[in-house]
Amino acid sequence: MRIMVIGSGGSGKSTFSTQLHEITGIELIHLDQHYWKPNWEESSREEWIDKVIELSEKEAWIMDGNYGGTMNIRLEKADTIIFMDRSRWLCLYRVLKRVFRNYGRTRKDMGAGCKEKFSWAFMVYVFHYNDTRRPKILRQLKRLEARKEVVILRSGRAVDAYLGEIRKRYAFSGKQ
Numbered sequence: 001m002r003i004m005v006i007g008s009g010g011s012g013k014s015t016f017s018t019q020l021h022e023i024t025g026i027e028l029i030h031l032d033q034h035y036w037k038p039n040w041e042e043s044s045r046e047e048w049i050d051k052v053i054e055l056s057e058k059e060a061w062i063m064d065g066n067y068g069g070t071m072n073i074r075l076e077k078a079d080t081i082i083f084m085d086r087s088r089w090l091c092l093y094r095v096l097k098r099v100f101r102n103y104g105r106t107r108k109d110m111g112a113g114c115k116e117k118f119s120w121a122f123m124v125y126v127f128h129y130n131d132t133r134r135p136k137i138l139r140q141l142k143r144l145e146a147r148k149e150v151v152i153l154r155s156g157r158a159v160d161a162y163l164g165e166i167r168k169r170y171a172f173s174g175k176q
Helices: 013-024 031-035 045-056 068-077 088-102 120-132 134-144 156-173
Strands: 002-007 028-030 061-064 080-084 149-153
Touching (some): 045 061, 120 134, 149 156
Parallel strands (some): 002 080
């Protein structure tokens, strides 16, 4: 199974993906860990595309992160796409909370040596995500619905219900 988790910064992608990994045992890939080099140095376009192709060729994964330039590679390989479709205000709040909680430390879902910092540019990106990125993503997902499982989670209650359903499936099947 290949599960892709996308959504705005602060939407809960990494937390949700970690919970899904804990339930299923499927390998968890945080794209930020592979894209960012120490001190927030970006991967080159060529090496990033090669890395995403390599990661997406694995037999099973839960992959969290957006990275629009490689979205189509991952969409093609994924069986299930989960879109964390949350409000801008919740996302902004969570990003600020994350910065204050982790400032100066590297989170476990980030690349080595990428210490948490405040970025005004990232805050602006999160603020405008639902206006600029969301419509395109929803159109892409609509086109994929016929051949892929598409899940759109818009609330904490929906997230909990989905994880509960996955727990039941895995408990019933004896997997893990």
